[in-house]
Structure formats: C-alpha cells, structure tokens
Amino acid sequence: xxxxxxxxxxxxxxxxxxxxxxxxxxxxxxxxxxxxxxxxxxxxxxxxxxxxxxxxxxxxxxxxxxxxxxxxxxxxxxxxxxxxxxxxxxxxxxxxxxxxxxxxxxxxxxxxxxxxxxxxxxxxxxxxxxxxxxxxxxxxxxxxxxxxxxxxxxxxxxxxxxxxxxxxxxxxxxxxxxxxxxxxxxxxxxxxxxxxxxxxxxxxxxxxxxxxxxxxxxxxxxxxxxxxxxxxxxx
Ligand SMILES: Cc1cc2nc3c(=O)[nH]c(=O)nc-3n(C[C@H](O)[C@H](O)[C@H](O)COP(=O)(O)OP(=O)(O)OC[C@H]3O[C@@H](n4cnc5c(N)ncnc54)[C@H](O)[C@@H]3O)c2cc1C
Numbered sequence: 001x002x003x004x005x006x007x008x009x010x011x012x013x014x015x016x017x018x019x020x021x022x023x024x025x026x027x028x029x030x031x032x033x034x035x036x037x038x039x040x041x042x043x044x045x046x047x048x049x050x051x052x053x054x055x056x057x058x059x060x061x062x063x064x065x066x067x068x069x070x071x072x073x074x075x076x077x078x079x080x081x082x083x084x085x086x087x088x089x090x091x092x093x094x095x096x097x098x099x100x101x102x103x104x105x106x107x108x109x110x111x112x113x114x115x116x117x118x119x120x121x122x123x124x125x126x127x128x129x130x131x132x133x134x135x136x137x138x139x140x141x142x143x144x145x146x147x148x149x150x151x152x153x154x155x156x157x158x159x160x161x162x163x164x165x166x167x168x169x170x171x172x173x174x175x176x177x178x179x180x181x182x183x184x185x186x187x188x189x190x191x192x193x194x195x196x197x198x199x200x201x202x203x204x205x206x207x208x209x210x211x212x213x214x215x216x217x218x219x220x221x222x223x224x225x226x227x228x229x230x231x232x233x234x235x
Contacts (some may be wrong), residue, residue, distance in 0.1 A: 002052055002097070004227075007174055007231060011029055011031065011033065012030045012032060013030040013032060013035065013167070013168065013169065013170050013171065014030070014168075015030055015170055015171070016118075016168070018118060018169075019116070019118065019169055019170055019171045021050070021171060021173065023100040023183075024119060024173070024175075024206065026069060027173050027174055027175055028171055028173050029171070029173070029174065030170075030171055030172070030211035031170045031172065032067075032111075032167075034172045034174070035115050035167065035170060035171075035172050036064065036167075037056070037221065038093055038095060038113045038114065038115045038172055039062075039069070039115055039167075040081045040140070041095060041113075042062075042094070042115075043061070043071055043141065044059050044090070044092075044093075045059070045060055045061075045062045045071075045091050045092060045179055046060075046093050047059075047060050047078060047079065047092045048089065048090040048091075048092070048094075049082060049083065049087055049088070049089045049090070049217065050088075051078070051079070051082045051087075052225065053144060058079055059184070060073070061137060061141065062091070062093075062140070063133060063136035063137040063139070064136070064141065064167070065132065065133065065136050065142070067166055067167045068133075068165070068167065069091060069117065069140070069164065069165045069168060069170065070124070070133040070136065070137065070162060070163070070164055071083070071091075071121070071160055071163050071165075071168075072133065072134070072137060072160050072161065072163075073160070073164070074159065074160070074161065075158075075159055075160065075161045077161055080161040080163055082123070083121035083122075083160065083163045084121070084124075084163055086120055086121065086122055086194055086203070087120065087121055088118075088119075088120055089118075089119065089121050089165060090117070090118050091116075091117045091165060092114065092115065092116050092117075093114065093213065094112060094113075094114045094115045095112060095178070096110060096112050097110075097111040097112055097113065097196065097197060097198070098110065098111035098194045098195055098196045098197050099106045099111075099185050099194065099195050100175075100177075100178065100179050100192055100194045101179060101184075101191065101192055101193055101194065101195070102129065102179035102181050102185075103179070103181045103185040103186070103188045103190045103192045104185050106135035106180060106190075106201055107179055107181050107182070107185075108179070109175065109179065109180075109181060110171075111112055111175050111176055111194060112174070112175055112198075113171050113172065113173075113174045114172065114173050114174075115170060115171070116171055116173075117165065117167060117170035118169045118170060119166060119167075119168060119169055119210065120155050120165070120167045121163045121164065121165045121169075122163060122164055123161070123162070123163055123164075123179055124163065124164050126161040127157065129155055129162075129164075130160070130162050131151075131152070131157065131167070133162055133164070134152055134157065134160065134162070135151075136228055142219055143219060143222075143226055144217070144218065144219025144222070148161045148219055148220075150219050150232050153167045167234065171174070177194070178192070178193055178194050179193070179194065191209055192208070199227060200224070201224035201227055204216060204221075204223070206218045
C-alpha cells in the first residue's frame with residue numbers, strides 16, 4: 001500500500017483535489033523544502049496558460065523569493081500581459097537526473113525531480129519588489145551575478161513586465177534508482193541499469209572587447225562547481 005501524501009502543515013503545501021497525486025503517489029511530496037530545492041536548482045520552467053481559447057506551454061526563466069515565484073519579460077509579451085491581469089497558470093520545473101533501462105521495453109523510465117505549481121498570477125507594481133525580483137532572477141541563474149553587472153535603470157525596469165505567483169498549491173514528484181522489472185523478467189539476457197545525467201558547464205568564453213583589467217570574476221569561475229554540487233547527490 002503506497003504511503004499517503006504528507007499531512008498539511010506550515011512546511012507542507014496543502015494538497016488540493018487537483019494536486020493530489022494519483023499515479024505513483026509514493027513518488028509525490030508536498031514538502032516545501034523539497035519543492036523549494038527543486039525550484040532553486042532548475043534553470044528554466046515551463047508555463048502553461050490558456051488565452052483566447054488556445055493553450056500554450058512556454059519555457060521561461062524564473063526566480064523564487066520565499067513563497068513567491070517571479071516571471072519576467074518584455075512589456076509587450078503576450079503571455080505576461082495576460083498573466084498580469086490575474087490569470088490561472090501552471091508552472092512546471094523538471095530536473096532530469098538519469099535514464100533508466102529496464103530488461104523489458106515497457107519498464108524503461110527516467111529519474112527526475114519535478115515540481116508542478118498551480119495558481120493565479122499577478123502583476124508586480126511595486127518598484128522595490130520589481131528590483132528585488134530582477135536581482136533574484138540574475139542570482140538564480142548565476143549566483144553572485146547581481147553584484148557583477150550594471151543594475152537596471154528606471155527605463156529598463158519600466159520596459160520589464162514582472163508577474164508573481166504565490167507558491168501555495170503544488171506538488172513535487174521524485175524518481176530515483178534503477179529499473180523496476182517484473183520478477184519473471186529478471187533472468188532475461190538484457191542489460192539493465194540506469195545512466196545518470198546532469199547539465200555540465202563548459203569553460204566560460206570572455207566577450208570580445210572587454211576593457212583592460214576586467215578579469216573573469218569568482219562567480220563565473222565558481223559556476224560549474226556550484227551547479228555540479230547541487231546535482232551530484234541525485235545521480
Ligand atoms: C522527465 C519526466 C518524464 C516523464 N515521462 C513520462 C511518460 O513518458 N509517461 C508518463 O505517463 N509519465 C511520465 N512522467 C510522469 C508524469 O509527469 C506524470 O506524473 C504521470 O504521467 C502521471 O500523470 P497523471 O495525470 O496520471 O497524474 P496524477 O497523479 O493524476 O496528477 C495529479 C496531480 O499530481 C501532481 N503531479 C503529477 N505529475 C507530477 C510531476 N511529474 N511532478 C510534480 N507533480 C506532479 C500534479 O499536481 C497533478 O495535477 C514523466 C515525468 C518526468 C519528470
């Protein structure tokens with residue numbers, strides 16, 4: 001019998017009818033720390049929304065501050081303009097940790113950590129919050145970068161449309177380990193196991209024309225290690 005979902009509490013997202021895992025529910029969790037860890041490690045999310053009778057799923061950058069998730073883009077961005085009016089959206093973040101090869105074709109799988117968030121988005125109107133979220137977006141992608149670039153000007157901030165979704169309704173799902181084959185297949189002469197996967201950063205390439213004396217900063221040197229560190233325990 002699979003374990004029931006974690007009971008609701010301050011450190012747990014309250015399961016709702018639409019976030020209750022039904023398939024493989026033992027892989028699900030509503031633990032905020034796990035949800036936050038997956039959100040913080042991911043680089044991009046996929047945002048699902050419906051507008052004018054059509055449904056779209058678009059990849060985007062994002063950042064988290066506390067229980068707020070921020071998305072940003074050009075003021076003319078159709079999705080963001082729709083979301084700024086208070087739209088229903090679904091934000092998914094997926095970390096692919098490996099491919100799983102079973103003895104049977106049927107039981108091939110993937111190792112992953114994923115988060116699905118549901119909620120209503122709203123426009124960020126407060127300039128300070130917009131500024132903080134802009135810096136969080138930089139920090140999310142490259143830790144340390146917010147002090148390594150010219151801050152946005154007032155005009156640049158005005159050109160950005162920022163929306164917020166409160167992280168209140170959602171779920172995480174995690175698969176780890178090797179294949180789960182049928183007992184009668186265990187003697188089959190096929191290789192089975194799993195192959196860990198991770199994003200690997202290459203060497204940084206300095207842009208041409210950097211003024212003399214501008215050296216590669218520590219946050220650029222540290223980038224490959226900081227991404228590898230967060231992933232290694234899940235491979
Ligand atoms: C990299 C990757 C590859 C996958 N490939 C497949 C595939 O090929 N075929 C397949 O059937 N499934 C695949 N899955 C699992 C898939 O995401 C669903 O969990 C699964 O299909 C069950 O769907 P359901 O509609 O029955 O979910 P239900 O359990 O009925 O979903 C109910 C609720 O559970 C939560 N939930 C469901 N799935 C997830 C999730 N992945 N992460 C966080 N919360 C979740 C959501 O809140 C959702 O609204 C994959 C997942 C990942 C991350």
